[in-house]
Amino acid sequence: MAKLSMGLEGSANKVGVGIVTERGDILANVRRTFISPPGQGFLPRETAKHHQKHIVPLIAEALKQASIGPEQLDCVCFTQGPGMGGPLCSVAVAARTVAQLWKKPLIPVNHCVAHIEMGRLVTGVSDPVVLYVSGGNTQVISFTQGRYRIFGETIDIAVGNCLDRLARLIHLSNDPSPGYQIEQMAKQGKQLIELPYIVKGMDVSFSGLLSFMEEQLDDWLTRCGYSEADLCFSLQETVFSMLVEVTERAMAHCGQKDVLVVGGVGCNERLQSMVQVMAQERGGQAFCTDERFCIDNGAMIAWTGLLQYLHGGSKDILETGCTQRYRTDAVPIPWRCCDDSQYFTNP
Structure with missing residues (x-):
């Protein structure tokens, strides 16, 4: 049995x-x-x-x-x-x-x-570079010498925390999650706002970007004509681009073509599509799962x-x-x- x-x-x-x-x-x-x-x-x-x-x-x-x-x-x-x-x-x-x-x-x-391990189980991918993105963790990982080694990570707050903070600033609902509300609103965004793009070697930083958005929020919404959807769209595009960059660098370093995206933020369809494009350009594939x-x-x-x-x-x-x-x-x-x-x- x-x-x-x-x-x-x-x-x-x-x-x-x-x-x-x-x-x-x-x-x-x-x-x-x-x-x-x-x-x-x-x-x-x-x-x-x-x-x-x-x-x-x-x-x-x-x-x-x-x-x-x-x-x-x-x-x-x-x-x-x-x-x-x-x-x-x-x-x-x-x-x-x-x-x-x-x-x-x-x-x-x-x-x-x-x-x-859950991602490997449900997708069937054997040995990928892992992009682990959630409310509390942001890491780029590869297995070597008997352990999952961290090749890059956030040096301050996690990407999920960053998205959640913007959701709180503009009072989006937390049901079912603030990240989900950000994702849905971002689909309506039409203008890309230039935001700080902070990649330091293999690591990323989100706290400075978030502080910048907090400082500019009122001006953007009242004077510059940007919508809350534009803010969500711009934040997603910026932080996800940072994550894709360090993930691709880890893949090049480790000689791997496939990527596994795990963690709560890994449900985001825009992130999944960006990682998929990057992996396909390298002759590989992105493996993602749903909210279950x-x-x-x-x-x-x-x-x-x-x-x-x-x-x-x-x-x-x-x-x-x-x-x-x-x-x-x-x-x-x-x-x-x-x-x-x-x-x-x-x-």
Whole structure:
């Protein structure tokens, strides 16, 4: 019988539970999102309370959706970091509790690695350069010497945070997400505003660009005749161009033709199209997924945790503390030494 894993995710404003098999079949992938009022972000304490409210019902819902009982699980996995402290700890407590109640091994998972492995699973791509873009992380990654190595990253705020900040400035709705609202409004933009373009070697910077937009916002909207849609369009075009540039440079350095886009911002269709054009010009392909797998979810934790479990990655409960700063390149990846073909399915 195929081994089964349950994964609990709660590093930011989404709390999710997933159940997967060792063949990569996704039996359940349920989640809830904490949505703050327009013009506001989500605070750790409020987000933690949201996760505490929903995590137990989600566990029950996932088991029902997968049509299994707890006794059929082989391990329980959870996000150890990186992420927001309160939400991380809330979900970790739930994972520790059910693991002890059900007498199952407990597997702590790196959130960033889970995004990568989920992307590889659902797209079938074997060895791409990874563009990981989300609200809390922006990294260009390639696998070498047993780990996912970071070849470039943001030196200040993440690209998702940058987009979210503009959404708050112009009071866009946070439902389903501020980044989604930016994307939809950008489609109506007609004028490209010249914005600071800050690439430093393999790294990018967004805070200066954002400060510049904050300073000029009133003038642009009241005196220059630009619309809020123009602002969204211009921001997307600028920050995505920066990301495509450093991704292409990493591909040239690593000798790779394919790109995998993961993370919540990876749902953005404009970013996907820009990366696809760049990859095709290099004789490769861009591999992207939809909101089911780009956005934080429990299935990605279950899948990556199961890979760790199958390679001896279970931990004693005393070793499962959360860490808000958990580097992608701090995690050994022993399963990449195996034949990749056994891991890929198309859910």
